[in-house]
Amino acid sequence: MIINNKIQIPQTELIFKASRSSGPGGQNVNKLNTKVAVSFDIENSGALNTEQKEIILRKLANRLTNDNRLIVESQRFRSQKANRDFAVEKLTDIIESVLRRQKTRRLTRPTRTAVEKRLKQKKIKSLLKQQRREITD
Numbered sequence: 001m002i003i004n005n006k007i008q009i010p011q012t013e014l015i016f017k018a019s020r021s022s023g024p025g026g027q028n029v030n031k032l033n034t035k036v037a038v039s040f041d042i043e044n045s046g047a048l049n050t051e052q053k054e055i056i057l058r059k060l061a062n063r064l065t066n067d068n069r070l071i072v073e074s075q076r077f078r079s080q081k082a083n084r085d086f087a088v089e090k091l092t093d094i095i096e097s098v099l100r101r102q103k104t105r106r107l108t109r110p111t112r113t114a115v116e117k118r119l120k121q122k123k124i125k126s127l128l129k130q131q132r133r134e135i136t137d
Helices: 050-059 080-099 112-132
Strands: 014-019 035-041 069-074
Touching (some): 014 080, 035 080, 050 080
Antiparallel strands (some): 014 035
């Protein structure tokens, strides 16, 4: 399983478990195990370095089991193979999105035109409110 050009997780580190699905499939639902759960042990993975493991453990803390396993399930399709492929794809997307670095926001200043426009609108609003006041002599 390829996460990006630097990270590749071997299939041997993934544990697949099939069970009965509640999704589409007609009578197959009652007979075949089409739902697939993929389990990935983050702490014991050889494909990830310690920094990547720490990032994943911190950012996905609410999705992990007590023994730091990430479990992704799929029951969208009628076949076990399609669900297996989709579950691996979902797992890949989750790990990739967590490890992607966020762009740092560069501070910007409003343009001179924007400042002038804002001040002009402010002046118009102020004049409008002044005209609404009672005239006192």
